[in-house]
Amino acid sequence: MIGAMERDIEHRGINLRRLAHEVDETRRRMVVGGVFYVLGWLLVCLFTPAISVYPWASLTIAVIFVSLAVARLALRPPVSQDPRVLTHWLDLQWLIIQVSAAVWGAVVLWTLISPVLANARMALLVGAAGFATAIAHTYSMRFWPSLLAVVLIYAPATALMWMPGHDRAVAFSLTVYLAYVITSLIRSHRDFHDRLDFQETLRQQRDAFERMSRTDDLTLLANRRVFVAELERVRAEATNHTRPVSLLVIDLDHFKQINDQHGHAIGDTCLSGFAEQLRLVFAGQGELPARLGGEEFAVLLPGHTEPEAATRAEAFRIGLAAVAVVPEQPTLRIHVSIGVAEFDAKRHLSSDTFLIDADRALYRAKNEGRNRVCQASGNRL
Structure with a gap:
């Protein structure tokens, strides 16, 4: 019974350390990401008549991207080490990532449909590919939320390009690149958790050596x-x-x-x-x-x-x-x-x-x- 309790305590400790590490990594990686969405929309406004033709829509999109960028900076990691508090903070961060991806995916789709925004199509398609790649490499801590963000940012434009009347060569290129992005996400996700496993192994070895230096081998009392x-x-x-x-x-x-x-x-x-x-x-x-x-x-x-x-x-x-x-x-x-x-x-x-x-x-x-x-x-x- 005591052994089971000790194992349970150790297991909770490992999970908490991994969760705290994920919080730290997420915070560090979230700091600058929102700025690029703002810059991307600014590019659309500079090289197309979006503001004059769609003033309210342009303003709304700008407010959304700026608000999401500010939210990334404003939502600081919790001081509490309660797993529920840490998990809630991470859920909010992933919500920001996925809303940003969904809005950008919608913007790209809009540029492909609207003749007014035609000058920004190629730039936004490249931006969608770049943002999807960044998500796969930067936010690989959680596979399924990251994959959802990639799909939200990338799939609308890809699906549209496969429809009749659109460039099938571009559609094929986007699809091939999407496969690469997903493969990269799988590898990055595995590498991230392999690194956590390795760090936990090193910590356990360090603790074991520390215990060995402090205890008698036979009786496990203090030496x-x-x-x-x-x-x-x-x-x-x-x-x-x-x-x-x-x-x-x-x-x-x-x-x-x-x-x-x-x-x-x-x-x-x-x-x-x-x-x-x-x-x-x-x-x-x-x-x-x-x-x-x-x-x-x-x-x-x-x-x-x-x-x-x-x-x-x-x-x-x-x-x-x-x-x-x-x-x-x-x-x-x-x-x-x-x-x-x-x-x-x-x-x-x-x-x-x-x-x-x-x-x-x-x-x-x-x-x-x-x-x-x-x-x-x-x-x-």
């Missing part, structure tokens, strides 16, 4: 290097804020006998099972269980006095004896010796001296017969 660094940080914090901090150093009793009698595979399973018990019991805020090496472990307990830490250690020791940490060996039980020390700013001038105090308490527990908790102060539970 000694991480533990010492955290011990130093907490010790410095306790020095500055007089907050209690205690430390447990734990050794598995007679662990060599377990290896000798049952084999190293069972011994490794034993260590892993013991580590899992540490994780379950010492899971409070700031608490850090770690493997120092071999069968020696430690637990950092911020906010705990020595008596409080010793009480928890004793409860852990008693509870551990009732747990079968190796499923294959239900009768096998682990016993531990635990040393407990509380940080004292006057005596513990370094993390090493703090750790040494807890170590001494551990060795006293072992010398007194093992399977017990001893405090560095000498107090008893």
